[in-house]
Amino acid sequence: MNNPYVPYPVEITSIFQEYRDINTYTLRFVDREVQRKFDFQPGQFLQVSVSGVGEAPISINSPPEEEDYFRLCIERKGRVTEAIFELEEGSTLFARGPYGNGFPVDDVENRGILFIAGGIGLAPLRSAIEHVQNFRDSYGDVQIMYGDKTPACLLFDRYFSKWNKDFDLNVICEEATPEWSGEEGMVTDLMKRIYLDPEDSVSFVCGPPIMYKFVLPELKALGFEDEDIYLSYERRMECGVGMCRRCNIGDRFVCHDGPVFSYDEVKRYADKET
Numbered sequence: 551m552n553n554p555y556v557p558y559p560v561e562i563t564s565i566f567q568e569y570r571d572i573n574t575y576t577l578r579f580v581d582r583e584v585q586r587k588f589d590f591q592p593g594q595f596l597q598v599s600v601s602g603v604g605e606a607p608i609s610i611n612s613p614p615e616e617e618d619y620f621r622l623c624i625e626r627k628g629r630v631t632e633a634i635f636e637l638e639e640g641s642t643l644f645a646r647g648p649y650g651n652g653f654p655v656d657d658v659e660n661r662g663i664l665f666i667a668g669g670i671g672l673a674p675l676r677s678a679i680e681h682v683q684n685f686r687d688s689y690g691d692v693q694i695m696y697g698d699k700t701p702a703c704l705l706f707d708r709y710f711s712k713w714n715k716d717f718d719l720n721v722i723c724e725e726a727t728p729e730w731s732g733e734e735g736m737v738t739d740l741m742k743r744i745y746l747d748p749e750d751s752v753s754f755v756c757g758p759p760i761m762y763k764f765v766l767p768e769l770k771a772l773g774f775e776d777e778d779i780y781l782s783y784e785r786r787m788e789c790g791v792g793m794c795r796r797c798n799i800g801d802r803f804v805c806h807d808g809p810v811f812s813y814d815e816v817k818r819y820a821d822k823e824t
Contacts, residue, residue: 557599557644558584563619565639568705571626572670573635574611578619580642590614591652592677593782593810598622599630599644600637606630609782609809610648611673613680623673623705650809653678653754653780662690662746664774666765668737668757669698672705674782674809675756683716691746692717697737699723701730718743737761741768748773756782766813776814783809783816 564576579585590610599605606628612621626635634643655678663682667675682689694717698704701723713719720743726734733739737757753769755762762781769779 555646557597557605557646559642560645562637562639562641562643568623569703571635572623572705573626574621574623575634576619576621577643577645579645585619586617588620590620590648592655592681593652593674594648594650595809596622596645596647597649598634599646600633601644603633604630605644607649609674609677611676613677613684615681615684623670623676625670653782653810654752655681658752659685659688660690662751663692664744664746664751664753665692665694665696666737666741666753666755666757666761667694667696668761669703670705671755671757671761671782672696672698675754676706676709678754679713679717683713686716690750693744693746694719695722695737695740695744696720697722697724697735697740700725701727701732718745736764738764738768741765741772744772748775748778752778752780754780754782776817777812779813780810781813781816783811 559580560577561580562575562577566574566576568574579588592613593609595607595609597605598608608622608624610620611623612619624631624634626632637643653675665675665679679694682692694713696704696719704721704723710719710721720740722733722735722737722740723730724734724736726732748769751774753774755765755769757765766779770776
């Protein structure tokens with residue numbers, strides 16, 4: 551967009567219910583020229599607003615290569631997202647951005663990638679996963695480790711067979727149900743299957759802070775260097791524009807300096823938080 555601080559109207563073209571309070575919205579800018587010029591990095595976010603209600607920072611979960619639309623996976627938790635959930639297909643809201651920095655997908659070409667996601671943390675990672683699959687020959691081996699509470703909570707399961715064609719996808723649930731034929735446990739239980747060479751691979755991680763507490767020591771034990779571990783702190787974003795000063799991690803602000811950081815950048819603060 552020409553001016554990332556100006557909100558532009560976007561139309562909701564479709565709504566897909568992922569889970570009880572999580573929807574994926576397919577959107578496009580009403581101005582087709584704005585849509586054509588819209589570009590972003592996987593892991594970046596938009597400020598999304600509803601007139602008369604307010605705005606909220608939301609990570610983009612579609613790959614940059616989709617020219618005619620973009621997608622946001624939104625969890626209902628707060629005044630703005632509640633208002634978005636009341637909208638129907640064909641409704642208009644507003645978006646500005648993108649903001650922040652994303653996962654360095656261009657800088658890690660020819661290397662292996664380990665994706666680790668917990669819960670709705672898969673949403674920001676999906677943008678990077680789809681991008682890597684769209685340019686599959688540019689990357690090494692790829693493994694995906696994804697854990698959620700129950701099988702009903704699993705996001706994007708309609709894409710699992712597609713991802714499995716090019717990647718090693720591993721999914722686990724904390725609480726199994728009779729119809730679940732997969733594994734029961736935590737996402738860290740999947741990490742024993744990691745076969746990527748840490749000297750020639752990077753890890754992209756997104757999930758709740760408690761997950762980082764257990765995942766980071768595992769990655770370090772496997773031999774991943776601090777600068778090769780990338781963490782999304784999109785859950786820490788508040789106003790999204792650096793005004794509230796509540797999204798800081800030490801001397802870094804998630805909305806300006808993140809939401810994606812290398813562990814090397816934030817480890818002295820991240821270890822205290824997790």
